[in-house]
Amino acid sequence: MEGVTEESYRLAVSKAFPEWDLYATDFLRVPSEGNYKTSKVLGHFGELAYKNEKLRKKTTFQILTSSRANTQQTVELIDAIGFDHLDLNIGCPSKKVNAHKGGAYLLSDIPALREILKTIRSNFKNCFTVKIRIGYKDTNNFEDLLKLFEDEGVEAITIHGRTRDQLYRGLADWSYIKKAVEVSNLPIIGNGDIWTTADINRMFAETGCHSVMAARGALKTPWLATLYREYGDEINESFLLQERKKFLEIYFYELDREYKREGRSEDHILKRFKALSRYIFDDLEEGDDLKNNFLRSRSYNEFSDVLSSIF
Ligand SMILES: Cc1cc2nc3c(=O)[nH]c(=O)nc-3n(C[C@H](O)[C@H](O)[C@H](O)COP(=O)(O)O)c2cc1C
Structure with a gap:
């Protein structure tokens, strides 16, 4: 989460509540001009978090990019430093990011997205995943996107059940997560409006997804995974x-x-x-x-x- 999951936050939460299976960095924006150096990439992840092998293996490094940015150079560097898990942000709804044709904008431009996926896949050897919304303005190309990810060697998809234009309005529509489970061969990670352990159980039951991701729910209850692991649904x-x-x-x-x-x-x-x-x-x-x-x-x-x- 941008502005939240910096190194110190991840170190603290992983110490206090190690029951989470996976943590995520906030996104590193791939530069359109110039190249990043090792120190910039390592600094985004955090050197202590990097040296802590157990935590490093449990953390996904997220990037945000566009066709104009130098994706290849940044991904080569991430690969060379040695991370286990790279995630591409295709859900960010920020006006500025979308005006630069990055984040959720890419959901509306499949040819551009395909090129970016190819670049990442051919330059990163470990686990490569994407984080998406269910569409940009509408959900018309949702199934085309799912197919694209499978064709281009993506290994799992996290789906936030809102379009870009919905921002955070209404409730996340989990029926698209269910649909993705039905039509895609990739593991689907359900996201959107998970606040309690009951919501986690409901997400699994309603969608059949592989796993769940919590953002605001994890800010409200950073020990949500602890409750889920230790007590399941049986808590008053x-x-x-x-x-x-x-x-x-x-x-x-x-x-x-x-x-x-x-x-x-x-x-x-x-x-x-x-x-x-x-x-x-x-x-x-x-x-x-x-x-x-x-x-x-x-x-x-x-x-x-x-x-x-x-x-
Ligand atoms: C403060 C904040 C920062 C976020 N930063 C990111 C980010 O850096 N990358 C990303 O993929 N999503 C980011 N998101 C979106 C969440 O990952 C998630 O998709 C969205 O909040 C819906 O899930 P929730 O109902 O569990 O909050 C952010 C959300 C919040 C509230």
Whole structure:
């Protein structure tokens, strides 16, 4: 997730909640002018995260590119440094990105997308996957896209069940995920509106998908995989709230440690914590008050006091 899953975040979450099967970097934009050096690519992933072999194997490196960008050079570099998993972002709905014919725009231009897929496939030897929406303006070419990915050697498809034009409106349409499972031979990863363990079970039951991906749900409940692995569907609300408090403490403790290890100032850490608190207090009885107090904290110490008051 852009602005969230930087190295320190991934290190902290993987320490606190190792039950996730796969983590993802936010996207590295392939440059249209000039070339990246090894230090830029490695820096995007994070050197510590790279040196941690177990975590590296569990992390997908995401890129975002367009026909004009120098995809070959960047992918060659990613391959040479040695990553296990490369993911192409074909879902980003940003106006600026789409105006440069990148992200979700590529869903509407199959010839351009085909060339990019060929370039990546022929220059990256390990697992290559794509992350898509169900269309750009509409879903008319959805099945053509699925066929394209199979033809061009993609190894799995993550599908966010909204078109680019829908942005985040309405509910994600999981029927397209089901459709993809039916017509494609590739593993399909279902995405969109997974907030709880019950949603995970429902996604599997309704679509038959291979696995699921959570974004906002993982921001709200960074320990969602832990709950799913350890308790499945058998959790009642009051238990969940008790667990939320316990896990919140672990989450912020590990984040704090990673940010401090990176030498960030307390002001900076406070800003990061505020940015990460959008959904995190939801469902707690006193959640609205906590969030307000949290967002109003003027210092790291004030913030720590609010946090301590929860436990
Ligand atoms: C803050 C934020 C940043 C995101 N950044 C990325 C990104 O870098 N790459 C990507 O493929 N999707 C990104 N997404 C989209 C999510 O991966 C996901 O497809 C979308 O949020 C729907 O899933 P959800 O309902 O689980 O949030 C981002 C979403 C959010 C909320």
